Amino acid sequence: MHTEIVRGHCLICGTYGRLTWDHVPPQGSITITKVEQVHLTEVMGVDPVPVKGVKSPNGSKFKTICKACNSNHLGANDQEVARVYKELTSLVANHFAYASNHLDYVSLPFDAVRFCRAMIGHILSATSVDECKREPVETPYFTPLQNFVMGDNFAIGNTHDLYCWFYPHRHHLSAKMFAFKNRRNICTISVLSFFPLAFSITEKGKGIYPSGATKVELTDDRLYVNLSSGHFPYSGFPFTHLSDDQMILMSTAQAIVSYPIKE
Incomplete structure (x- = not known):
């Protein structure tokens, strides 16, 4: 999806130097396979997907x-992250095999700080290398996230809210930043989604998220996920149908969809 680069500004710490590859989704949380990558703006509202993407x-x-x-x-x-995704995958499989004996929610032990630090870091990295060519500047949205990833546990307490929801889809979605309007509320949002969980970041107190989402607090020791099928139509957010006054604004390079493909 992106041009080759050797040195640039790290999108987490801002240091200029040699850059390394970051897998998004992270290794260990999924089985790494051959994928085809397209920009979200190329496939929104299109079914089946006619665009030929870049293969990795x-x-x-x-x-x-x-x-x-x-x-x-x-x-x-x-x-x-890998432990949460593996345990949740097992819980999901068990839930749908014996759905009549379960509630809509499943839960599992959860180190919220470690999980969110990794997920936010991968969201920050998932974008065009063109961002690495520019001198870093402080911004009200990204700087607190960068500080949190680098170890400041209190950096995002007053600036961002975090959410998770069940993601029953085969494709992976990473959207570093987009703006969404819903019922006069306009919010900046970031999303990283891959089976069986989607993770999002929103501006504090302005959160726009799909039905079925659960708010995540950094003090949480358990993760709760709603598996009710009634929420499935909205689970691909923002890769969903827009209605009423809903609008979405994004940079093409900051929103990537990856489809695992067979040899």
């Missing part, structure tokens, strides 16, 4: 962060 032999990846951030801030916390 080993998953969707972005060369936008430095080795230190990749290892210390993401890699060190990716084990929690």
Whole structure:
């Protein structure tokens, strides 16, 4: 999806130097396969998808962060992401095999800080290398997220809200930033979604999210996920039908859809 680059500004710490590849979704949380990548703007509202994307032999990846951030801030916390996704996959399979004996919710132990730090870091990295060519500047949306990924547990408490919901789809979606309007509320949002869970970041107190979403607090020790099928039509958010006054605005390079493909 992106031009080749060797050195640039890390999109987490801002340091200029050699950049490394970051897999999004992270390795360990999915089985890495050959994928075909397209921009979300190329496929929204189109079915079947006629666009020929860019193929990658080993998953969707972005060369936008430095080795230190990749290892210390993401890699060190990716084990929690992998554990959550594997345990949730098992719970989902069990739920739908014996749905009559279960409530709509499933839950599992959850280290919210480690999980969110890794997921937010991968969202920051999933974009065009063109962003690495520019001097970093402070912004009210991204700077607190960067500080949180680098270890400040209190950086986003007054600036962002976090949500998760069941994601029953085969394709992966990473949208670093987009604006969404719903019933006069306009909110900046980031999303990283891959089976069986979607994760989103919103501006504090302005959250727009699909029905079935659960708010995540950094003090949580359990993750609750609503598996009710009534929420399935909205689970691909923002890859969903717009209605009434709903509008979406995004940069093409910041919203990527990856489809696992067979050899």
